[in-house]
Amino acid sequence: EPEVTQTPSHQVTQMGQEVILRCVPISNHLYFYWYRQILGQKVEFLVSFYNNEISEKSEIFDDQFSVERPDGSNFTLKIRSTKLEDSAMYFCASMVQYSNQPQHFGDGTRLSIL
Amino acid sequence: EDQVTQSPEALRLQEGESSSLNCSYTVSGLRGLFWYRQDPGKGPEFLFTLYSAGEEKEKERLKATLTKKESFLHITAPKPEDSATYLCAVIDNNNDMRFGAGTRLTVKP
Numbered sequence: 001e002p003e004v005t006q007t008p009s010h011q012v013t014q015m016g017q018e019v020i021l022r023c024v025p026i027s028n029h030l031y032f033y034w035y036r037q038i039l040g041q042k043v044e045f046l047v048s049f050y051n052n053e054i055s056e057k058s059e060i061f062d063d064q065f066s067v068e069r070p071d072g073s074n075f076t077l078k079i080r081s082t083k084l085e086d087s088a089m090y091f092c093a094s095m096v097q098y099s100n101q102p103q104h105f106g107d108g109t110r111l112s113i114l
Numbered sequence: 115e116d117q118v119t120q121s122p123e124a125l126r127l128q129e130g131e132s133s134s135l136n137c138s139y140t141v142s143g144l145r146g147l148f149w150y151r152q153d154p155g156k157g158p159e160f161l162f163t164l165y166s167a168g169e170e171k172e173k174e175r176l177k178a179t180l181t182k183k184e185s186f187l188h189i190t191a192p193k194p195e196d197s198a199t200y201l202c203a204v205i206d207n208n209n210d211m212r213f214g215a216g217t218r219l220t221v222k223p
Contacts, residue, residue: 004157033211043158043201043213056209091157100146100165100205105157 002026004106006092012112013082021077021109023092031095032075033103034067036060038088046090049075079111087113116141120202120214127221130191135200135217138184143207147185149178150201152216158201161187192221 005024013019025032034046047057049067066078075094079086089110093103117140127133139147146165150158162171164180171178175196177188187200199216206212 006157042215043203045211048209093157100163102148102160102163103211104160105150107155107157110155 004092004094004104006090006106006109008109009107010110010112012114015084015113016081018078018080019082019111021079021090021092021111023075023077023106024073025075025092025094026104027073028096029094029104030097031055031103032067032069033093033095034077035091035093035105036088037091037108043091046077082111082113084113087111116204116206116210116212118202118204118212118214120200120217122217123215124218125220127189127192127219129193129221129223132188132190132192134189135187135219136184137187137202137214139202139204140183141204141206141212145205145207145209147180148203148205149176149185149187150203152199152201161200189219192219194221194223197221 007022032049035043037043045058047061048055064080068076089108091105091108093105095101095103119138121136146163148163149161152158162178167182169180175190179186197220199218201216202214
């Protein structure tokens with residue numbers, strides 16, 4: 001069964017550094033998402049992406065964050081000037097087409113900011 | 115603002131002891147309610163989508179139901195491998211997806 005893959009599985013970064021989290025969505029999916037889950041807390045929506053542009057973003061997704069689909073398969077989340085509170089699991093998800101279809105999630109990248 | 119509340123926060127069952135998990139929601143125009151299973155260190159794994167009140171879906175020992183204000187995930191004769199956190203999520207008319215905090219289920223042999 002096709003799946004969403006994320007790399008790396010764990011990223012350790014010094015505070016203030018930039019990180020790029022990578023995702024390969026399911027190949028025929030058209031909608032892409034990033035979510036964050038701080039340890040012990042809810043999964044929180046960050047951003048959705050369709051047709052090469054951001055379609056929705058939450059208040060968490062400020063100027064520190066950016067997303068890109070650099071080629072036909074990858075979908076990336078860049079976090080500039082990381083802060084301690086950015087430590088969390090970051091999940092990528094993708095969806096076929098219609099907005100009330102299920103999103104399929106990757107296994108996440110655990111980001112640890114030191 | 116949309117709200118999704120799951121209860122209980124944690125549930126411990128003996129193998130074979132059936133029970134239900136609850137997800138109550140307040141949303142501006144429900145487009146869909148989703149149940150996911152999340153194992154430790156993994157991403158949410160899709161289980162069910164429900165679209166309208168009265169709808170039911172089943173998969174093995176799990177059955178999800180939906181009313182206008184809440185959804186239940188019924189677990190019949192659970193096994194230890196059903197131990198996981200079960201997440202409920204809703205999508206509203208603005209296409210915003212919001213998750214509940216989850217119910218952590220432990221099934222003892």
